[in-house]
Amino acid sequence: MRLSRTVxxxxxxxxxxxxIKLEYKADFIIMLFSGSVLQLLGVMFxxxxxxxxxxxxxxxxxxxxxxxxxxxxxxxxxxxxxxxMWRIVRLINLGDMxxxxxxPVSPILQILTYDIGAHGIGNMITGxxxxxxxxxxxxxxxxxxxxxxxxxxxxSAAAIRTAISxxxxxxxxxxxxxxxxxxxxxxxMADFAKYPTTLFTEPIQFFITVVLPYAFIGYIPAVYLxxxxxxxxxxxxxxxxxxxxxxxxxxxxxxxxxxxxxPGN
Amino acid sequence: MLTFQKYxxxxxxxxxxxxxxxxxxxxxxxxxxxxxxAIFFLWRAVYTGNSVIGxxxxxxxxxxxxxxxxxxxxxxxxxxxxxxxxIWTGNIAVELVRPVDYQKANFSITVxxxxxxxxxxxxxxxxxALLIGFAVPPASPAAWLCFLLAVAFxxxxxxxxxxxxxxxxxxxxxxxxxxxxxxxxxxxxxxxxIPLSFFPGWLKAAADVLPFRGIVSVPATIFIGRxxxxxxxATFAVEAAWIAALWWLARLIWHFAMRKVTIHGG
Amino acid sequence: xxxIETKGLCKSFRSPLKKPGVLGAVRHxxxxxxxxxxxxxxxxxxxxxGESVAYVGPNGAGKSTTIKMLTGILLPTGGEVRVNGxxxxxxxxxNSKNIGVVFGQRTQLWWDIPVIESFTLLRDIYEVPEKTxxxxxxxxxxxxxxAELLHQSxxxxxxxxxxxxxxxxxxxxxxAIVFLDExxxxxxxxxxxxxREFLKTVNRERGVTIMLTSHDLGDIEDVCRRxxxxxxxxxxxxxxxxxxxxxxxxxxxxxxxxxARIDQPSAARAMPAGVEIVHADEREMTVEFDRxxxxxxxxxxxxxxxxxxxxxxxxxxxxxxxxxxxxxGRLELEQGA
Numbered sequence: 001m002r003l004s005r006t007v008x009x010x011x012x013x014x015x016x017x018x019x020i021k022l023e024y025k026a027d028f029i030i031m032l033f034s035g036s037v038l039q040l041l042g043v044m045f046x047x048x049x050x051x052x053x054x055x056x057x058x059x060x061x062x063x064x065x066x067x068x069x070x071x072x073x074x075x076x077x078x079x080x081x082x083x084x085m086w087r088i089v090r091l092i093n094l095g096d097m098x099x100x101x102x103x104p105v106s107p108i109l110q111i112l113t114y115d116i117g118a119h120g121i122g123n124m125i126t127g128x129x130x131x132x133x134x135x136x137x138x139x140x141x142x143x144x145x146x147x148x149x150x151x152x153x154x155x156s157a158a159a160i161r162t163a164i165s166x167x168x169x170x171x172x173x174x175x176x177x178x179x180x181x182x183x184x185x186x187x188x189m190a191d192f193a194k195y196p197t198t199l200f201t202e203p204i205q206f207f208i209t210v211v212l213p214y215a216f217i218g219y220i221p222a223v224y225l226x227x228x229x230x231x232x233x234x235x236x237x238x239x240x241x242x243x244x245x246x247x248x249x250x251x252x253x254x255x256x257x258x259x260x261x262x263p264g265n
Numbered sequence: 266m267l268t269f270q271k272y273x274x275x276x277x278x279x280x281x282x283x284x285x286x287x288x289x290x291x292x293x294x295x296x297x298x299x300x301x302x303a304i305f306f307l308w309r310a311v312y313t314g315n316s317v318i319g320x321x322x323x324x325x326x327x328x329x330x331x332x333x334x335x336x337x338x339x340x341x342x343x344x345x346x347x348x349x350x351x352i353w354t355g356n357i358a359v360e361l362v363r364p365v366d367y368q369k370a371n372f373s374i375t376v377x378x379x380x381x382x383x384x385x386x387x388x389x390x391x392x393x394a395l396l397i398g399f400a401v402p403p404a405s406p407a408a409w410l411c412f413l414l415a416v417a418f419x420x421x422x423x424x425x426x427x428x429x430x431x432x433x434x435x436x437x438x439x440x441x442x443x444x445x446x447x448x449x450x451x452x453x454x455x456x457x458x459i460p461l462s463f464f465p466g467w468l469k470a471a472a473d474v475l476p477f478r479g480i481v482s483v484p485a486t487i488f489i490g491r492x493x494x495x496x497x498x499a500t501f502a503v504e505a506a507w508i509a510a511l512w513w514l515a516r517l518i519w520h521f522a523m524r525k526v527t528i529h530g531g
Numbered sequence: 532x533x534x535i536e537t538k539g540l541c542k543s544f545r546s547p548l549k550k551p552g553v554l555g556a557v558r559h560x561x562x563x564x565x566x567x568x569x570x571x572x573x574x575x576x577x578x579x580x581g582e583s584v585a586y587v588g589p590n591g592a593g594k595s596t597t598i599k600m601l602t603g604i605l606l607p608t609g610g611e612v613r614v615n616g617x618x619x620x621x622x623x624x625x626n627s628k629n630i631g632v633v634f635g636q637r638t639q640l641w642w643d644i645p646v647i648e649s650f651t652l653l654r655d656i657y658e659v660p661e662k663t664x665x666x667x668x669x670x671x672x673x674x675x676x677x678a679e680l681l682h683q684s685x686x687x688x689x690x691x692x693x694x695x696x697x698x699x700x701x702x703x704x705x706x707a708i709v710f711l712d713e714x715x716x717x718x719x720x721x722x723x724x725x726x727r728e729f730l731k732t733v734n735r736e737r738g739v740t741i742m743l744t745s746h747d748l749g750d751i752e753d754v755c756r757r758x759x760x761x762x763x764x765x766x767x768x769x770x771x772x773x774x775x776x777x778x779x780x781x782x783x784x785x786x787x788x789x790x791a792r793i794d795q796p797s798a799a800r801a802m803p804a805g806v807e808i809v810h811a812d813e814r815e816m817t818v819e820f821d822r823x824x825x826x827x828x829x830x831x832x833x834x835x836x837x838x839x840x841x842x843x844x845x846x847x848x849x850x851x852x853x854x855x856x857x858x859x860g861r862l863e864l865e866q867g868a
Contacts, residue, residue: 020643027437034446041453104627177289179346185296191303199310
């Protein structure tokens with residue numbers, strides 16, 4: 001599909017979804033609120049932890065808060081724009097995937113934009129606020145390449161998260177149970193990215209750098225931005241990692257679609 | 266007797282349903298562990314260089330995390346999902362015409378799920394604990410008894426909180442936001458990821474009056490012997506009071522939900 | 532030119548095999564068993580542009596599965612399939628521009644927004660030129676009476692109203708073929724009538740090829756000229772509706788009313804082989820006869836020897852009965868007949 005058409009349809013779907021969400025105001029507010037509360041609880045956790053102990057492996061609390069905040073922010077962007085992927089299991093089980101397959105538009109685009117997550121707005125706002133606070137309490141030596149890196153990071157991190165969660169949700173093609181914990185589990189593994197990767201044993205480090213490259217959405221960029229290690233420049237691999245993840249997710253989807261048996265009727 | 270059998274049947278059906286989808290069943294089990302792995306390593310890193318934090322040493326902490334994992338596995342995401350699912354698929358109408366008490370039926374089903382999943386998680390957890398050689402179990406039979414009682418309280422309390430949040434699905438379109446909020450609140454205030462004794466005074470005071478602490482903190486601290494025996498009775502009394510309150514609160518919310526259903530036709 | 536062509540089309544699903552009870556469930560957990568369910572097998576179809584075809588069969592016969600393979604939702608497990616010369620699964624996006632689909636129990640409309648907004652969204656999705664869209668919208672609004680529905684949200688529409696909107700959606704992008712899976716299910720007679728009229732008109736005026744599944748034989752007789760019957764995944768009849776009757780309905784019946792009480796025993800004695808009294812009353816009688824051996828006139832003459840006929844009614848062979856026999860497995864149609 002042409003990129004301009006994709007962008008056009010994406011904006012059409014997004015606008016439509018916002019209109020729909022505004023019909024259910026209570027829902028909207030609850031989601032917004034719960035998104036923010038959840039992130040604040042995450043920060044409180046760190047606050048309580050750090051109030052008892054000195055820096056963990058040379059990372060101060062505000063440095064970790066900055067990692068956390070950037071993860072919140074991209075998570076917010078992803079849930080706001082692409083929340084539809086969390087409906088895949090439902091779409092498969094109720095046979096509602098059918099109508100996406102009947103239209104001359106990529107089913108992936110239709111699934112991603114099937115819903116928006118109002119809590120994403122909460123995440124984005126908390127993320128930005130926390131970023132600002134954390135930035136004022138940490139010291140980053142801003143070189144031009146680090147400034148240039150920021151937009152690259154946001155786009156790549158959003159793409160990595162979307163691709164991984166999307167692929168994980170595609171497990172619904174194989175696991176036909178109505179409740180599927182697998183995507184949530186994969187999503188939760190992003191927890192590993194919230195702390196310095198060196199906290200974990202080597203198999204886990206390998207896992208979150210190579211298998212599910214969550215390290216590229218939080219820890220590795222932070223190493224680079226804070227000048228922690230000379231290898232921090234590896235953070236520039238993030239866009240490549242993102243492309244790789246997207247291609248895999250796409251392949252997983254089309255493999256799964258072959259198994260789709262369109263229940264109902 | 267017949268009434269009892271009716272609900273027992275729910276328990277058995279739930280066991281069957283939980284295990285109906287093979288792969289999903291095992292994945293549900295595995296996913297219970299995943300989030301704890303991150304937490305485990307975080308604490309391990311925290312404890313290197315600090316022997317005692319918040320009155321707990323690394324051994325205590327491991328036992329604490331083990332119980333936290335176990336209690337959270339007893340009511341997993343799938344039970345939570347059940348209530349909201351039947352509401353948004355409209356299946357609630359079918360369940361409503363049956364001659365059973367919805368709240369009790371749901372409780373029975375959750376017990377069934379808990380048996381099907383919790384048993385395996387407990388087995389794996391204990392195996393894991395023995396392998397690493399940590400977690401000092403309660404010393405006396407009395408302590409064991411208290412612990413088991415605390416687990417029962419934990420189960421009922423968590424069920425009620427999950428159920429109440431599930432009922433809110435009547436007023437929203439998707440259960441997800443609420444279930445996240447629920448999970449965030451319970452995880453934090455129950456002491457699932459960070460023991461309450463680490464909290465600053467004002468926060469601990471808040472956590473102490475809330476019902477959440479019965480879910481993880483009470484059974485876990487009893488297990489590792491950090492809850493003074495003199496306080497155990499009073500703690501149980503407070504928990505029982507909370508359970509009664511939540512049970513009737515759920516009934517009340519249900520009552521309002523039914524009014525909404527009859528107006529909107531499900 | 533054939534717009535739909537399949538050769539040896541097959542589809543089978545894998546389904547878990549479970550023993551009852553908690554023990555059975557636990558056993559499946561560790562040693563799962565599956566079995567193959569054949570939904571459609573060896574289906575050959577050749578449908579020309581402009582035809583209107585009814586695709587009929589009992590529940591679970593494979594109707595929906597076939598339609599879903601033709602529309603690109605399901606990947607066939609075997610055989611060849613071409614719709615407008617395209618493979619519906621592998622060239623799904625291109626194929627979807629040429630087809631319109633209506634599933635009776637599903638809707639293409641967005642639940643929470645006004646119908647007209649669903650229409651414009653679908654216009655953008657199908658890249659319908661503004662001029663075509665305006666023309667079609669006016670045409671369908673008139674024919675289906677959509678004017679007062681367009682500004683309501685889909686969730687407020689009745690089933691019949693929604694189905695009318697869905698028909699418009701399916702045809703908005705001028706597809707060459709439209710597939711309808713149970714379009715009249717659960718609708719009242721007036722709406723059914725309107726939908727049938729609509730389908731006949733677009734078939735006639737716009738040359739749209741129609742493939743329709745339905746349990747309502749009224750739909751089939753009214754809209755379609757050709758009938759394909761599928762049973763247990765196999766096609767058991769493909770031909771005209773009249774052809775089916777000629778070949779498989781041997782019996783016709785005649786109902787008479789007599790001026791006086793009929794003497795039943797003597798009437799029964801008067802009937803030769805192949806003519807049978809199926810219902811008798813004081814002054815009324817229904818007789819069934821082999822329509823290939825006797826004409827209606829023959830039978831009437833025989834009856835008149837036993838009763839004073841004042842009125843009679845001839846009942847024509849009935850497709851409903853044939854299909855019912857197929858559904859109940861009583862009529863074994865020959866393969867390829």
